[in-house]
Amino acid sequence: MNKDTVELLKECDAGTKTAVNSIKEVLDNVDSQELMQLLQDSLSEHQSIGDELHAILDEAGESGKEPNPMARAMSWMKINFKMMEKPNDKTIANLMFDGCSMGVKQLSEYLNEYSAADDRAKRLAKRLIGEEEKLGKDLKNYL
Numbered sequence: 547m548n549k550d551t552v553e554l555l556k557e558c559d560a561g562t563k564t565a566v567n568s569i570k571e572v573l574d575n576v577d578s579q580e581l582m583q584l585l586q587d588s589l590s591e592h593q594s595i596g597d598e599l600h601a602i603l604d605e606a607g608e609s610g611k612e613p614n615p616m617a618r619a620m621s622w623m624k625i626n627f628k629m630m631e632k633p634n635d636k637t638i639a640n641l642m643f644d645g646c647s648m649g650v651k652q653l654s655e656y657l658n659e660y661s662a663a664d665d666r667a668k669r670l671a672k673r674l675i676g677e678e679e680k681l682g683k684d685l686k687n688y689l
Contacts (some may be wrong), residue, residue, distance in 0.1 A: 547606040547664070548663070548664070549662075550660035550662035550663040550667075551633055551664045551667045552603070554660040554662050554663040555602055555603055555608070555663075555670070556596070556603070556608070556610060557611065557660075558656070558670055559599045560611040561613075561649055561652065562585055562592045562593070562617055563613050564613045564621065564645075565589075565592045565645065565649060566589060566596065567618065567621070567622075568625065568641070569589045569679070570589070571622065571625050571626075571676075572585070572638045572642065572654045574671075575629055575633050575638060576635060576638060577634065578680065578688070581638065581688055582592050587602070588680075588681045592674075592677065594647070595673060595677065598670060599670060602667070621645075624641070625641055628640075636688060638688070639685045639687075641672060642653065645672065645682050646682035646685065648673075649678040650675055653674055653675045653678070654675060657671045659671070
């Protein structure tokens with residue numbers, strides 16, 4: 547497994563962990579059953595992608611990557627401050643939409659940066675980008 551493949555997989559791993567943590571952070575505050583289902587489905591898909599990433603990294607004797615601690619702390623603070631201010635579905639949708647947009651941007655940059663990654667890693671990165679795009683599109687109904 548070449549260096550670009552490992553790095554792309556690790557960045558995707560950090561991305562799935564960030565998404566999973568963010569979704570879990572807001573689930574207790576969701577009012578709408580439809581939004582709850584949307585977020586739970588996305589959580590499940592992110593976890594599934596994460597499991598695949600871990601399996602490939604394990605095969606190669608590599609470990610995953612944790613999200614940047616500062617970014618994680620900032621995300622936690624933003625979510626919790628916004629939820630204290632206005633704990634409603636619109637706030638949740640706004641927060642998650644921003645996260646999706648950031649995820650698509652960062653993952654697309656990594657896909658371009660690690661262009662020598664193998665096809666399997668690129669497919670997983672594109673699948674993760676697709677999930678972020680889908681969730682962002684679906685969240686527009688709640689903004």
